[in-house]
Amino acid sequence: MPGPLSGRDLLSINDLSPEEVRLVLDEARALKLRFYAGERIIPVLRGKTIALIFEKPSTRTRVSMEVAALQLGATPLVFNRNELQLGRGEPVKDTARVLSRYVDAIAARVYSHRSLVEMAAYADVPVINMLSDLEHPLQALADALTIIEKKGDLSRLKVVYVGDARNNVAHSLLLVVAKLGGHIVMAAPRQLWPRSEILEAAKLAAEETGAAIELMEDPREAVKGADVVYTDVWVSMGEEAEAEERRRLLQPYQVNAELMQLARRDAIFMHCLPAHRSEEVTEEVLEGRWSVVWDQAENRLHVQKAVLSLLLS
Numbered sequence: 001m002p003g004p005l006s007g008r009d010l011l012s013i014n015d016l017s018p019e020e021v022r023l024v025l026d027e028a029r030a031l032k033l034r035f036y037a038g039e040r041i042i043p044v045l046r047g048k049t050i051a052l053i054f055e056k057p058s059t060r061t062r063v064s065m066e067v068a069a070l071q072l073g074a075t076p077l078v079f080n081r082n083e084l085q086l087g088r089g090e091p092v093k094d095t096a097r098v099l100s101r102y103v104d105a106i107a108a109r110v111y112s113h114r115s116l117v118e119m120a121a122y123a124d125v126p127v128i129n130m131l132s133d134l135e136h137p138l139q140a141l142a143d144a145l146t147i148i149e150k151k152g153d154l155s156r157l158k159v160v161y162v163g164d165a166r167n168n169v170a171h172s173l174l175l176v177v178a179k180l181g182g183h184i185v186m187a188a189p190r191q192l193w194p195r196s197e198i199l200e201a202a203k204l205a206a207e208e209t210g211a212a213i214e215l216m217e218d219p220r221e222a223v224k225g226a227d228v229v230y231t232d233v234w235v236s237m238g239e240e241a242e243a244e245e246r247r248r249l250l251q252p253y254q255v256n257a258e259l260m261q262l263a264r265r266d267a268i269f270m271h272c273l274p275a276h277r278s279e280e281v282t283e284e285v286l287e288g289r290w291s292v293v294w295d296q297a298e299n300r301l302h303v304q305k306a307v308l309s310l311l312l313s
Contacts (some may be wrong), residue, residue, distance in 0.1 A: 027306035043073030140172035155181035181209035187222035
């Protein structure tokens, strides 16, 4: 019998109810336990084929998704844009309809979220967002898993995001903490606060779960009493033309030891990677006692195995 997520698309954290977010995290924890018990291959997707499309370069996403598929018994087919007719101007809707005849799922890392929406509208198989300009849901699910592993029930925690709160990682983190009933503070220059549609979706989730959402400009005030401090790069792929202005604007938002000292004594530091040392975070913090970034990166594998198994089993 198909499960509650079988055949679904995952383009946004908002595609999941709070109960479904917990379902994914429970499945990820179970698969991780089996992984460390020696079950590296759990062939629940034997015979399935998954197309992985990369418009943007990738280390963690590409390797973890390929390995996730292989460890579930599926076959991943990896393409960059120029290896498909997309690179010669074929419409996304045509590619989606053709691939649906060949594969059991499509996962894509794209510049424009609109491409994913169009792909999902025309594909007859699940479409998974591996990153877009709007959201990074797989990263946020791995983040939530890491926070729960390190700190326990997220609904009891204060999570503070410092830096560019208008980017894909910040958007998905805001939504996942809201879905899980936590207290999230976004500390950023006002012009880099989350997009209105993401903020409204998070507020709706918070009404259901009891989450608290705050936006502020002062990073020092935001971090006081934080259980989790999170940051991301100041200049994302595709924003290089704005690099100098962004660095000037975000310089007061660097996560350094002085800022971390304002958080709780047992606070953890998170970053989705790759990190620009001495820019959004110092070497001392990234490599120091607060950092859980390597566990966070590993959890991409376990969460993506959970997503694939729940959507395709």
